[in-house]
Amino acid sequence: xxxxxxxxxxxxxxxxxxxxxxxxxxxxxxxxxxxxxxxxxxxxxxxxxxxxxxxxxxxxxxxxxxxxxxxxxxxxxxxxxxxxxxxxxxxxxxxxxxxxxxxxxxxxxxxxxxxxxxxxxxxxxxxxxxxxxxxxxxxxxxxxxxxxxxxxxxxxxxxxxxxxxxxxxxxxxxxxxxxxxxxxxxxxxxxxxxxxxxxxxxxxxxxxxxxxxxxxxxxxxxxxxxxxxxxxxxxxxxxxxxxxxxxxxxxxxxxxxxxxxxxxxxxxxxxxxxxxxxxxxxxxxxxxxxxxxxxxxxxxxxxxxxxxxxxxxxxxxxxxxxxxxxxxxxxxxxxxxxxxxxxxxxxxxxxxxxxxxxxxxxxxxxxxxxxxxxxxxxxxxxxxxxxxxxxxxxxxxxxxxxxxxxx
Numbered sequence: 001x002x003x004x005x006x007x008x009x010x011x012x013x014x015x016x017x018x019x020x021x022x023x024x025x026x027x028x029x030x031x032x033x034x035x036x037x038x039x040x041x042x043x044x045x046x047x048x049x050x051x052x053x054x055x056x057x058x059x060x061x062x063x064x065x066x067x068x069x070x071x072x073x074x075x076x077x078x079x080x081x082x083x084x085x086x087x088x089x090x091x092x093x094x095x096x097x098x099x100x101x102x103x104x105x106x107x108x109x110x111x112x113x114x115x116x117x118x119x120x121x122x123x124x125x126x127x128x129x130x131x132x133x134x135x136x137x138x139x140x141x142x143x144x145x146x147x148x149x150x151x152x153x154x155x156x157x158x159x160x161x162x163x164x165x166x167x168x169x170x171x172x173x174x175x176x177x178x179x180x181x182x183x184x185x186x187x188x189x190x191x192x193x194x195x196x197x198x199x200x201x202x203x204x205x206x207x208x209x210x211x212x213x214x215x216x217x218x219x220x221x222x223x224x225x226x227x228x229x230x231x232x233x234x235x236x237x238x239x240x241x242x243x244x245x246x247x248x249x250x251x252x253x254x255x256x257x258x259x260x261x262x263x264x265x266x267x268x269x270x271x272x273x274x275x276x277x278x279x280x281x282x283x284x285x286x287x288x289x290x291x292x293x294x295x296x297x298x299x300x301x302x303x304x305x306x307x308x309x310x311x312x313x314x315x316x317x318x319x320x321x322x323x324x325x326x327x328x329x330x331x332x333x334x335x336x337x338x339x340x341x342x343x344x345x346x347x348x349x350x351x352x353x354x355x356x357x358x359x360x361x362x363x364x365x366x367x368x369x370x371x372x373x374x375x376x377x378x379x380x381x382x383x384x385x386x387x388x389x390x391x392x393x394x395x396x397x398x399x400x401x402x403x404x405x406x407x
Contacts, residue, residue, distance in 0.1 A: 009134035010093065012101045012118050013226050016177040017141030019107035022187040025219030026141055026226075027104050035223040040098040042070040042089065044077045044106045068098065076106050078113040083125040086117065090127030100227060101133065108173050111138060111180045112238075119234050137229045138237060140181040140211075141219075142174075145191040147200055150312070151362070171312035175291065178204065179241035182231035183212045190217040199260040199362070206254070206262050206360050207291055210240035243293040243358040264360040267373050270347060271383070272299040273355065277376040279393040282308060282317050283402040288364030294357035295320060298394060299378055300387040302326075302350075307399055308357055318399035325351020 017023045024043075031039060070088045075081040089101065105114055118135045121128045178184065184204055189197055201213055214225055239248070246266050257263070275298045285292065292310035307320025324335050324342065336342055342352060359369065394400070 008099075009132060010096075010099065010101055011136035011228055012103060012133050013137045013139060014103045014105060014111065014114055014118075014135070015139050015141060015226075016105050016109060016111045016114075016181065017107065017185075018143065018146075018174045018177070020146070021107075021141040021143040022185075022216075022219045023104050023107075023141045026185060026187065026216070026221060027102060027219075029219045029221065030102070030223045030226065033223050035227065037100040037223075037227060038098045039100045039102050039227075040068050040070070040092055042072065042077075042085065042101065042103045044072045044075075044081065044085075044104065044109065076109050077103075077117075078105065078110040082113065082117050082122050086122055086125035086127045086129060089129065089133065090125075093127075093129075093132045102227070108170070110173060110176050111140070112176065115180070115232075115234065115237075135232045135234075137183060137226055137231050138181040139183045139185060139226045140177040141185045141187050142178065142204065143188055144186045144197060144200055144215075145188040147203075148192045148196050151200075171314045172309065172316075175207070175311035178207050179243075180237055181208065181211050182229065182237060183214060183226055184208060185214050185216050185219075185221060185226075187216045187219060189215045199262070202254075202257040202260040202262045203290060203362060205242075206257050206264055207242045208240060209242055209245060210236065242360055243291060246358045246360075247294065247356060261363040262361070263364075263366060264358065265366055265370075266294075267357045267359070267370060268355060269297075269374075269377055270345070270350070270354040271377045272297040272353070272387075273376045274299060274378055274382065275301070275390050275392050275394065278373075279317070279402060281372055281376050282310075282315055285310065285315065285359075286361065286364040286369060289359055289361040289369075291360040292357060294355070296355035296357060297353045298392070299382070300390050300392055301394070302353065302387075305353075306394060309399065315402045316399040317402050318394045319397060320399060323351060323353050325353060 015023045015027060027041065031041070070092070072081050072085060072088070075084075077085045092098070092101070103114070105111070115135060115138060118129050118133050121130055186197070186201060186204065192200070197215065201215075204213055212231075214221060239245075242264065246264055250266075254262075273296055278296065278298065289310060290312060292308055292315075295305045295307050298306045301319075302323075303326055304319045305321045305323050306318060309316045324332055327335070336346075345354070346352060357373075
């Protein structure tokens with residue numbers, strides 16, 4: 001691990017993970033371990049009292065009186081507190097009494113806005129972090145025991161995670177944290193049998209193929225695993241989610257994943273879905289489907305592309321952007337020039353309208369699901385009918401919840 005010069009940009013590691021996964025324990029272990037870097041810490045907690053900051057101060061050598069630890073409460077640094085966070089790290093940078101910044105985000109924090117804040121700045125803040133700070137590593141801590149229990153019981157992935165208002169933490173937040181990171185720390189491995197850990201790791205690798213996966217117990221990890229790694233690349237990590245790789249590059253054979261019954265596939269069609277049939281299917285997908293993502297064509301909604309976002313048991317579907325075919329001619333031509341492959345699938349009547357849906361899961365019947373999806377497409381007779389007469393179960397403007405975990 002290198003020691004930084006004062007004129008170097010200050011590297012930043014961001015720790016994400018759901019409530020109770022072990023972020024603070026991991027952070028404290030790194031701070032108390034022998035390592036050469038002088039680390040400052042920012043701790044974000046959604047509650048009025050920042051319990052995590054108190055734990056860091058009590059269990060490490062850092063003190064708030066020395067301003068080596070910043071406490072940010074009553075909000076999230078991915079949205080409400082983005083500007084406040086930059087004000088604080090800007091003040092720290094002016095003092096320059098440290099050479100590394102370690103950020104622990106809240107359990108419901110979305111990692112992409114936090115990464116954008118450090119990598120590209122934030123227009124509502126006076127301090128511009130670019131050139132002063134350099135995002136080095138995005139880390140997500142995953143609770144192996146909770147995931148194992150969820151898979152075993154069919155419960156939600158974040159069933160035990162509750163925010164300060166008493167609401168369950170969305171499974172979408174956990175999925176975002178898994179899909180946007182450089183290092184995945186699979187924590188609490190001492191509570192899970194080894195063969196189950198192998199299966200969990202296979203699932204995580206299907207969801208995020210690029211990340212380094214490290215098994216930990218009680219948050220014990222070597223500091224060099226998450227500090228000063230140089231692994232972060234915004235463009236690469238933005239495209240590294242398993243579902244994006246499936247859409248862009250096609251299916252990848254993974255013997256380890258298949259050994260544990262983990263699989264994925266892409267369903268494509270240039271024929272629209274019957275809106276009621278596809279809504280019913282999406283609300284009742286096989287329990288083994290952990291992640292589903294993509295866009296689809298719902299008959300009667302030729303003006304807009306419909307999106308699907310399934311994370312764990314939560315399923316959202318509805319309007320999610322325009323078809324290129326609906327754009328003005330000049331704008332269409334710019335799209336087609338930038339993405340020449342689109343011309344190969346361009347339909348003279350319908351343009352780019354169609355469906356591309358990625359499904360990732362464990363122990364499900366792929367052939368049966370494909371048959372069900374095909375049954376949701378319009379029949380030849382329905383293709384010639386008046387599509388405007390089909391009831392539309394999707395909302396007019398936004399994606400809506402089609403399925404939720406049982407209370």
